[in-house]
Amino acid sequence: MSAQAPRRFTPVSVAGLIVLAGLLVAIPFLTTTTSLRQATQIVVSVLAVLGVNIATGYGGMISLGHGVFVGVGAFATGYYVGDLQLPWLLAIALGAITAGLAGALVGVPALRIRGIHLALVTLGLAIVFRPLSKRFPSITGGVSGRSIDARFDAPGWWPSDGRMASSVYRYVFCVLIVVLVLWATWNLVNSRFGRSMRALRDNHMAAAIYGIDLVAARVTTFAISAGIAGLCGALQVLLVPFVSQDKYPAQESLVIYASAVIGGLGTIWGSVLGVLARTVLGKAGSALAGYDGLGPLGEFFDLLDESAFVFGVGLIILTFLFPRGLAGLGRKNQVPK
Amino acid sequence: MDLVLLLQRIFDALFNSAIYSSLALALVIIFRSTGLLNFAQGEMATFTAYIAFVLLAGPQPRLTGGGLAGLIPGVPFSIPLAIFGAVLCGMAAGAMTERALIRPLGGASDVALVNITIGLLLATNSLMAQWWGTGPRFFPAIFPTGAGQHFTILGARLRYSTVGVWVILLSALILLVLLLRHTKTGLAFRAVSISPSNAELVGVRVGPTLMYGWAMASGFGALAACLSANSVLLEPNMMLRVLVYAFAAATLGGLDSPKGALLGGLIIGLSQTLIPAYVPFIGFELSVLPALVAMVVILLIRPAGLFGTQRIERI
Structure with missing residues (x-):
């Protein structure tokens, strides 16, 4: 894989950025409390995918189990904020x-x-995670999960008020964190450490000869990638103060991988x-x-309701047609090895 | 330690051992010839168990595939016939997977191969959930499983179903060995497993040969799913955990050794029953953890497993 992160912005990426930023600003004005929470959850889920991307895309270590780290982040945050009564920011960190x-x-x-x-x-880790977390019911709530006794509400100085105030506050907080992490990751992968990460991925022997500490680099890469996925879990608790093992089945890990x-x-x-x-x-x-006007074909479209199906098929098609993923569509003939 | 109880637990474990050995064999046959771990093996196998289920239920309009099954003469089938039909369907599906999804990729990277099998896993899993629902379904047992249906050896009960499953597995294995040793296709398959490029040079058509390999592997997978569907109840995620056991078994025996898969399945099956019985923390639910730990430890200290080929890295 010779993914040189482009240091300069192309017109397409600038346009994409502007559209994305506009969308993010517009969302709180267009939504209700419930749909704003869903929108925030979607924004937060970028972190889990980014985690896989760091381990697999930059570090060259295939991880099919990042749902586990999202889960660990969520359970741990729930414990810190709910049982230890730590302040939210500290608990999330x-x-x-x-x-x-x-x-x-x-x-x-x-x-x-x-x-x-x-x-x-x-x-294997992704499959073991659910039964394992059921063994620690005081933290995970066992089979049925448990609610966390803490709320992340808007503080007094927050300008907007009314029913939406706390939802908007959580949205803005999460968007800021995600943007911050994306920016930090961008810097990380273009730093000295990021270069050694990629060198390791492409040829670990050569990387070692050039003096890169393989052990430190691999462990650090995996830790950072898991930490970012864990941050996703922490923010999930902030949005919905309820943790449960059935949010993290093996399929969730696989869909995160597929998204990446x-x-x-x-x-x-x-x-x-x-x-x-x-x-x-x-x-x-x-x-x-949900559309009924398709006649006998409608039955087939029922399948599309299951995003795992769409994702599975999409993963296969993409591997054949666009091995570099959606982000690679604009770039020429760089096929990963 | 109560020796009769120990013997009883060993007998109980033998049933699962056969299932793990069978699925591990499927994984090993494919890894040996294609160098690919088929993460979708479990889901493909579960799908065939559903086919057997439909063949058993016959033409029911409310059951997906029921209408299609109604077109086959003789449906609803008896249990052995339904399982046989499902194994044939599984073999066809395996061959088609190789032809349509694996061969066109050529010698692609690990990531690409993982993507294909993971995509297959996700798609098949949610397809089954959509078609047949996520709730568990009752799948009839092929061998009598009633209260008195067992041999008594030294005070411990050895169930007929356990013996039956091993008889089926071993006969399938003997058939496989005969195929590999005494047919041209078998010879070609052995050649391709050792060296695809050399096999091609002496005139073996590598593609179709690998297709046979996939068919054989999927047959063993289908057998594993159909034989265990009675005890674990048929549901879309049925083989997900079994897959961990099977992978642990295959790793333990050596990922490219059929003999190892058989022995690995035996060991993993025994440890799955014996470890939770003597280590209270593990319990039944967590019995998959020792299998995962075993897998990691083997990969760390002896990646070739018990019987696998040692890989030598040149520096």
Whole structure:
């Protein structure tokens, strides 16, 4: 994979940025409390996809288990803010760090287990996560989950008020965090560390010869990527103060991975595009499934309601047609190896 | 330690062992020939179990596929016939997967191959949920499973179903070995497994040969799903956990060793029953954790497993 992150903006990416920024500003004015929460959840889910992108796209370590780190982030944040009564900001930061530490633990075997075998281990992790978290009911709420006794409400100085105030506050907070993390990741992958990460991905032998510490680089990469996914989980708790193991089935991890691939591995915008694709496909699918004027064909369109189906098929088609994902559509003949 | 109880647990474990061995064999056959871990193997197998279910239920208008099954003469089938039909369908599906999705990719990267199998897993899983619902369905047992249906050996009960499953698995294995040893296709398959490029040079058509391999593998997968559907109840996620056990079994035995898959399945099946019985924390629900840990440890200290080929990296 020779994904050189372009340092300069192309006209297409500038236009895309402007449209995206306009959309983000417009959303709170156009929505109700419920749909604003859903919009915020979509924005937050960019982080989980970005996490996979860092491990797989930049670090070259296939991870099919990032849903696990989202879950760890959520459970940990719920525990810190609900049981330990820590302030929200601290709880969120600690939640992300906890997920990052879990990621570092997984990163240690990833030193020797590579490629398809790592995919195998992380898939196993994704499958084990639900039964494992049921064994710790005091933190995870066991089978049925538990609500967290804390609310992230708008403070006194917040200008807007009324019913929407706290929803808008949460939205703005989450958007700011996501933008901040995207910017930080952009800088990270273009830093010295980012270059060593990519060198490691493309040829670990050569990277080692050039003096890159393989152990440190791999573990750090995995920890950062898991921490960002954990941040996604932490923000989920902020939006809906309820944690439950059934939000993190193995399929969720796989859909996160699929989003990262569909959006485009090895580009920051790919993560945003992947989430957009997931949202648009999901909405279009349920709209088509609900439309009755299709006659006998209608039964087939019912399938589109399941975004996992659309994503599975999309993943296969994309692998054949656009191996670089949606983010790679505009670029010429750079096929990942 | 109660020895009769221990023996009883071992006997109970043997049933699952057969299932894991069978699915592990499916994984190994494909990995050996294509160098690819088929993450969708479990879902493909579950799909065939649903086919068997439809063949058993016959032409019911409210059941997806029921209308189609009504066109086949003799439906509803008896249990062995339905499973046989499902295994044939599974083999056809496996061959088609190789032809349509794997071969056109050529020697693509790990990421591309993972993408294809993960896409297949997601699509098949939600297809089954959409068509047949997420609720568990009752799948009849092929062997009698009633209270008195067992041999008694040293005070422990060995169920007829356990013996039956092993008989089926071993006969399928013998058939496979005969095919590999005594047919031209088998010879070609062995050649392709050792070296695709050399096989091609001596005139073996690699593509169609791999297709046979996929068909054989999917047959073993289908067998695993149809034989276990009675005890774990038929539902779309049925094989997801079984897949971890099977992967652990295949890793333990060596990912490219059929013999290893058989032994690995045996060991993993035994540990799945024995570890939760003697380590209270694990419990039944978490019995998949030791399998995952075993898999990681093997990959770390001896990636070739018990019987796999040692890979030598040149520096």
